[in-house]
Amino acid sequence: MAASMSNVEELRNRVILNEFGVRNVHTTDFPGNYPGYNDSWNLKKFQKKFRIDIIQMEENSMEFDMVGIDAAIANAFRRILLAEVPTMAVEKVFVYNNTSIIQDEILAHRLGLVPIRADPRLFEYRNAGDEEGTEIDTIQLQLKVKCTRNPRAPRDSSDPRELYINHMVYSRDIKWVPIGNQADVFGEASIAPVHDDILLAQLRPGQELDIVMHCVKGIGEAVARVLNSRLDTCSREVLRHDDLKNVVKLGRVRDHFIFSVESTGILAPDVLVCEAINVLMAKCRKFLNELDAAEVE
Amino acid sequence: MIWTCAISLFSVRVAYGLVPACQWKSAVSKCKSVLPPLAECPPPVFSSQVQAEGADEGCITFVLHEEDHTLGNSLRYLVMKNPDIEFCGYSITHPSESKINFRIQTRGGVPAVEPFRKGLNDLTDVCQHVLNTFQARVKDFKGQSEAMD
Numbered sequence: 001m002a003a004s005m006s007n008v009e010e011l012r013n014r015v016i017l018n019e020f021g022v023r024n025v026h027t028t029d030f031p032g033n034y035p036g037y038n039d040s041w042n043l044k045k046f047q048k049k050f051r052i053d054i055i056q057m058e059e060n061s062m063e064f065d066m067v068g069i070d071a072a073i074a075n076a077f078r079r080i081l082l083a084e085v086p087t088m089a090v091e092k093v094f095v096y097n098n099t100s101i102i103q104d105e106i107l108a109h110r111l112g113l114v115p116i117r118a119d120p121r122l123f124e125y126r127n128a129g130d131e132e133g134t135e136i137d138t139i140q141l142q143l144k145v146k147c148t149r150n151p152r153a154p155r156d157s158s159d160p161r162e163l164y165i166n167h168m169v170y171s172r173d174i175k176w177v178p179i180g181n182q183a184d185v186f187g188e189a190s191i192a193p194v195h196d197d198i199l200l201a202q203l204r205p206g207q208e209l210d211i212v213m214h215c216v217k218g219i220g221e222a223v224a225r226v227l228n229s230r231l232d233t234c235s236r237e238v239l240r241h242d243d244l245k246n247v248v249k250l251g252r253v254r255d256h257f258i259f260s261v262e263s264t265g266i267l268a269p270d271v272l273v274c275e276a277i278n279v280l281m282a283k284c285r286k287f288l289n290e291l292d293a294a295e296v297e
Numbered sequence: 298m299i300w301t302c303a304i305s306l307f308s309v310r311v312a313y314g315l316v317p318a319c320q321w322k323s324a325v326s327k328c329k330s331v332l333p334p335l336a337e338c339p340p341p342v343f344s345s346q347v348q349a350e351g352a353d354e355g356c357i358t359f360v361l362h363e364e365d366h367t368l369g370n371s372l373r374y375l376v377m378k379n380p381d382i383e384f385c386g387y388s389i390t391h392p393s394e395s396k397i398n399f400r401i402q403t404r405g406g407v408p409a410v411e412p413f414r415k416g417l418n419d420l421t422d423v424c425q426h427v428l429n430t431f432q433a434r435v436k437d438f439k440g441q442s443e444a445m446d
Contacts, residue, residue, distance in 0.1 A: 027374065030377045030378060031378065031379070031380035031382075032380065039378065040380045041375060043422055046426070047426055050430065052427075052431050057435070064431075066427075069423075070374050072371045072373065072374040073371045073374065073423060075370065076367045076370065076371040077427075079366065080367060084367070270431075270435045274431065277424050277428045277431070280367070280371070280420070280424050281421055281425065281428075283364075283368050284368075284372075284420045284424070285421065287361070288414065288418070288421075291410065291413070291414055295410075
């Protein structure tokens with residue numbers, strides 16, 4: 001960073017952090033705002049300036065930097081990652097028998113939150129109004145657990161693990177019921193909850209659960225955070241010291257973003273990011289098609 | 298009661314002062330808009346309605362359904378990068394309705410549909426480039442970490 005950045009450069013490129021506020025947040029480099037600068041959109045200039053640096057990548061999380069892109073577009077990616085990447089999740093829960101102490105709706109709510117390992121790209125959206133669901137848009141899962149007393153428990157034990165059989169219902173008890181040709185397409189055991197050990201309910205002897213669930217494709221979940229300024233929390237502590245206050249200027253580069261993506265396990269994080277970018281492209285394409293259709297009329 | 302203001306971003310051109318005579322009228326009440334059916338998991342259903350004000354094709358308000366800041370802000374940024382644009386902004390009419398009013402006003406008699414279309418194309422190009430760069434970097438990174446193992 002240059003020691004003395006000209007004022008204009010600073011206005012264009014930096015977000016300034018003052019003691020009591022943040023200045024210069026919005027992008028101002030639009031055509032006509034700065035005399036002598038040509039700010040109209042130039043794809044080649046963008047392609048030259050843009051870069052992505054991957055800092056780390058693991059099975060379920062990754063961290064990467066995007067440099068040279070505007071906040072509006074980076075934020076669009078973040079919003080799509082959080083809310084608009086499709087996944088398969090339990091939507092309808094058919095409760096045939098629930099004599100446990102957990103109410104039907106609470107249990108259904110918990111089941112809806114369990115991530116299901118099924119690649120959403122292999123499924124279609126269910127048509128509106130379709131109650132039954134077909135093999136291309138629905139996964140059927142079953143949860144059938146009955147709790148019984150353990151006849152072999154020691155006489156005076158009070159540990160539920162010894163006294164009862166099946167008293168904790170985990171997500172590993174959810175079984176996949178293939179419909180149609182799903183068994184051939186997906187192989188025997190490949191569709192199941194991502195995590196085995198999510199506790200769904202607790203039972204006591206005589207209580208049972210007999211539930212069938214339908215999973216459909218919908219807007220799913222990941223965790224995405226966007227930070228700014230790599231590894232520099234830009235603490236404003238220095239502004240508390242009066243003698244330093246006027247000498248130090250804290251600024252952040254406006255177009256450098258750190259993405260930290262954590263996946264729920266259904267899709268790998270790099271696949272999630274690619275899907276998010278595809279979603280944004282699909283939105284644009286849909287509107288372009290609408291425009292073309294409107295023009296033909 | 299908290300007044301939730303419809304968010305509108307005005308990017309006014311500093312160097313050129315004149316605002317054309319076109320009025321900013323809310324297009325919401327006049328729109329013959331078709332609302333997409335309420336499904337449990339709606340597939341992305343879009344519809345846009347073009348409302349041209351008066352005889353001047355340079356000022357148009359587009360009503361984009363099932364959209365929010367995600368597309369609105371990024372599209373606004375790219376449309377503003379066009380030197381023909383006098384005004385570009387978007388607002389969310391009401392937070393309970395998922396639609397945005399996207400307003401474009403142009404200078405020099407350019408029909409406003411053109412910068413809108415150009416903005417969409419530019420956004421597609423940006424996404425494509427980001428996707429290509431990202432995939433290339435992921436491949437390099439994976440290749441690198443395999444080489445080190």
